[in-house]
Amino acid sequence: MTELRSAQWYGGDGRDAYIHRAWMRRGLPDDAFTGRPQIAIANTASDLTPCNRHLDEVARSVRDGVHQAGGVPLELPALSLGETQLRPTAMLWRNLAAMATEEMLRGNPVDGVVLLGGCDKTIPALLMAAASVDLPAVVVPGGPMLTGTFRGTPLGCGTDVWRLSEEVRAGTLSRDDFTRSESAMIRSKGHCNTMGTASTMGLLAEALGMVVPGVAGTPAPDSRLLAAAHGTGRLAVELVAADRRPSTVLTRASFHNAIVALAAIGGSTNAVVHLLAVAGRLGVELTLDDFDRIGSRVPVLVDLLPAGRFLMDDLHRAGGLPAVLREVRDLLDPTALTVTGRPLVEYLDDAEIWDAEVIRPRSAPLVEEGGIAVLRGNLAPRGAVIKPAAASPELLRHRGPAVVFDSIEDLHARIDDPDLDVTAGSVLVLRGCGPKGYPGMPEVSNLPLPAKLLAQGVRDMVRVCDGRMSGTAYGTVVLHVTPEAADGGPLALVRTGDVVSLDVAARRIDVEVDDAELAARSPSRATVDGYARPVRGWERLYVDHVLQADTGADLDFLLGSSGSEVSRESH
Structure with missing residues (x-):
């Protein structure tokens, strides 16, 4: 075995090695610093x-x-x-x-x-x-x-929070029962x-x-x-x-x-x-x-x-x-x-399926083709993703008028407004939720459905967002739209009423607006006002240097391995 990296601190009989060993000794035996x-x-x-x-x-x-x-x-x-x-x-x-x-x-x-x-x-x-x-x-x-179970029914963390909370909003579950389930969830x-x-x-x-x-x-x-x-x-x-x-x-x-x-x-x-x-x-x-x-x-x-x-x-x-x-x-x-x-x-070689209901054999899958699908189009030039296995099959190909929200705050203020012009065929669009825009790309892409549609029995709609969604969430959600609105992406230019077309089989997500008209548009003041503008600390560093979702939303100066060598010696 080659010399241990730690020997750079502990090896030898000089002053620095003395300091490193003495301060770490604290009951350790002498051989703790030699070859271990x-x-x-x-x-x-x-x-x-x-x-x-x-x-x-x-x-x-x-x-x-x-x-x-x-x-x-x-x-x-x-x-x-x-x-x-x-x-x-x-x-x-x-x-x-x-x-x-x-x-x-x-x-x-x-x-x-x-x-x-x-x-x-x-x-x-x-x-x-x-x-x-x-x-x-x-x-x-x-x-x-x-x-955990509630009233004899298994509870799935996250997933059942979303489901039960929507039932409360739909009026099919009392808030008292919703609260009672809380102690059984974890x-x-x-x-x-x-x-x-x-x-x-x-x-x-x-x-x-x-x-x-x-x-x-x-x-x-x-x-x-x-x-x-x-x-x-x-x-x-x-x-x-x-x-x-x-x-x-x-x-x-x-x-x-x-x-x-x-x-x-x-x-x-x-x-x-x-x-x-x-x-x-x-x-x-x-x-x-x-x-x-x-x-x-x-x-x-x-x-x-x-x-x-x-x-x-x-x-x-x-x-x-x-x-x-x-x-x-x-x-x-x-x-x-x-x-x-x-x-x-x-x-x-020795792996076996012990319950074919939980782990399906290849011959009888839960979903024939259920991996992540990557979509592109004039709404996501550098890509967006959708999880078909969590979506409603009938919505994987859909056209509908956009109902646009400029920020999470805008969404919360209007989503349950009984006068909101929305139908089950509408496409809910939320922007300003990407790495730069929020900042941090929050898990909000699975927008809550309008209360008046929940009351009508609607449980899924096409939703489009430049943010993420919880892995415990479900629905026909197009997310990680790249570039995000705050980085100059076309999502910033969509207007309520524009027709959005989703075709997962064709790997397309588009807004049906002429290219010239789209290019002539500018983001609205409400859209721009919704973007994050941190002035100090980690949030400022993050917004200044974060990359887009299509490359992992890391910071630009952290790409590549730097190795284990320390640039300067101490003492």
Whole structure:
């Protein structure tokens, strides 16, 4: 094994080495600083990130594994992003969390890292950081919660919040009953139990090769998660000895496999921006079109909310991700490696489906072609995405007059106005919600339907937005419209009454306005006034440097890997 990176701090008998050892000793034995890998445990546990609170317990199991394998475990608190708590939107802080973790890994005497994440943005941020610093790294996903029930019916986190709240607005559910369901929604520790972004990114981290195969999706309260965390701590020491880095695992082949997995599990559209951002940190050529080319015609095999019926603990008992991937093995790139050093496909031989209702066989998919579809047209010159599996089939080809909202505030002020000129055939358009415009690209694209239409029994409409939507959400939603309105995109020029045409089969989203007329238009004052204009702090830095959704909404100066070398020596 080559000299450990940490020896740059601890090796020798000079003053600097003395300082580094003395301040870190604190009960450690003398040999802690001579030849024993220093393993950071990047831990996103926080009381304000309820989905990640249990990661302190997971970290203890990782520590035990690192110790057993001869390493020195060092817990490193990482910036934590609570999806349900953080305003204005957790996505605004993903790049900051990635940058902070990258710099702490680079600046400290560590040889490898175990990444502990769960809630939506934490695993993407940790992967981005690991890709940038390129030290040996492995992920332990925190896992989903157990399923709660209300009046005998299973509750899906997020998805049933949207569903029940719409029923209240429609007058078919009392507000008292809605409130009673609140205490049953979150049954245990862990992240959302639907196929939302948290579940999706945990599973995709495994499909990318960054999780020990078979671990992702293990429920948070399951004792097997702690056993896996212990084993992962041992593996982290092995990664350092083998010099197995993210750049050897996160190859184009692994991103190919992640896109196949995203489609087969019916995963969140948010995975598109996260995978693009991780690839950008590595210099891997990945484009929006790859998601359509590789994944759009992959069958959805997992029958989970929001696209299906079951929940994450059902997926785990039914065979988990390996059972899903075995069904689409012929679509995977067999060259992609995992953190264990073995190809991902080698772990599929013994996988089995134990419940064919939850994981459908390839011969009887939930949706024949349900992967992410990429749309283009004069409304989205650089692309937009839609998740057909979560949409209403009859709306996948639709024409209707636009009802335009210039901001989220405008939407909230007018959506339930009984005089709003809207029908079930209208297309709801919301702008000013992209990376720059909001800022942070919030999960608002699944606009609430007008109350008067809900009362008529309408439960879906075509919606178009430059923001994102929760992975737990559903509906015929065209989102990530690029360029966004605030970046000069044509979405800023659409007017109420313009006819919007959606044709998913043809991969088109257009506004039926003559090109010359569209070019002659300018954004309205209300549109421009709705854009964010931060004057200081992170929001200012973000708006000045954030890229568009089609490349992952990272900051322009963070593209590419910077490696683990520190630019200046201390003392």
